[in-house]
Amino acid sequence: MSMTNEERDQLIQRYYDGETLGNENSLAEGLLDQDPEARALLESLRTISGAIRTEVAMAVAEEDFSSFWTDVSERLPKGPLTLETGQDSARKAQAMADENLLAGEPQPIAAGGGFAWLRNLLNGPGLAVAGVAMCLVALFAPVWGGSDSALPIAGMDQTIEVESIDSPGAFVMVVQESNDVPAIVWVTETDEG
């Protein structure tokens, strides 16, 4: 299987992060056996991680987390949850992600791997689109079913209990030849207002 350097690096990074899926794990291990650059990358990731671990306590002590959850909650929609507020907030979140996250190095979505489509789907606009699509399906799927759904179902028990008939017309009648056919309630329309 041929793989670009970028794909190889991403695979090794995911392997290091424990995020490999399916056969990616064995693929990464194979790469590490055969490719010195892959081994070097893994080693450098371990080195960086080790350095971070040793200094992270100091960094945490200096960092102000007091506004962390405030920042998160400010990005959530205000008021009752509706389709509009959801869409609006998804757009805002994506805009902030585009501007901000990326003061640091962007982390491109993995192009390779069988689950790349899932990562794309769960990322920013893809997630919003998927959410909106699910809402639309949930709203309209029942209406889309069958073009003749007013048709009486053949062989169904059409037994009716008439509770009341209220008609100003002169003629009212209920007809039902059998319990397999719908009852017809006849009323007479008026000829003046």
Next chain:
Amino acid sequence: MRAEFKQRSALLEELIMKRIWFAVCLVATLAFSGLASVDADGISMVSEAHAAAEAQVSVAVIKATRDGSIDEKSSKYESVISQVGGYSGFTYVTDSKFKAALGTMVAKEIAGRKLQVTVKSMTADKVSTSVTVVDPNGKKHAVSSATKPGASIVVAARSSDGKSAHLFIVTVRY
């Protein structure tokens, strides 16, 4: 190191936002499809009976006349028109589908008349419905009945001179 830490912090925040949005979209989907509710007490799954508190109403209208023949669409309603004596012409006029929340009247302008449908109660084996046809002179002809879900009721509004009739075939499902 500090910059890297900030970057990781930003990534963590973004990761949390993605998870929150996934949950929000999931809850919204469930709420819109009537399977979950969101209120002051939080999110709760709705029971099957409650989830079905909205019924699907399908209406077809066929005009019956003294003369004429049965058109193709009307012929599908054999079980109805076979019971209509005195009329030989059957013309499919229109149809409509809509949702009706339990206890809420839904009004539609159909075939020059106003049709009002109220689903009064629903259980697994019985649906109680009120169907009202308001004729062109504004008079209401109301029929309340109970059937099995998916069964049809037909309100046949005959003109005062008897020359024609409009058959409103109403089917309620949920």
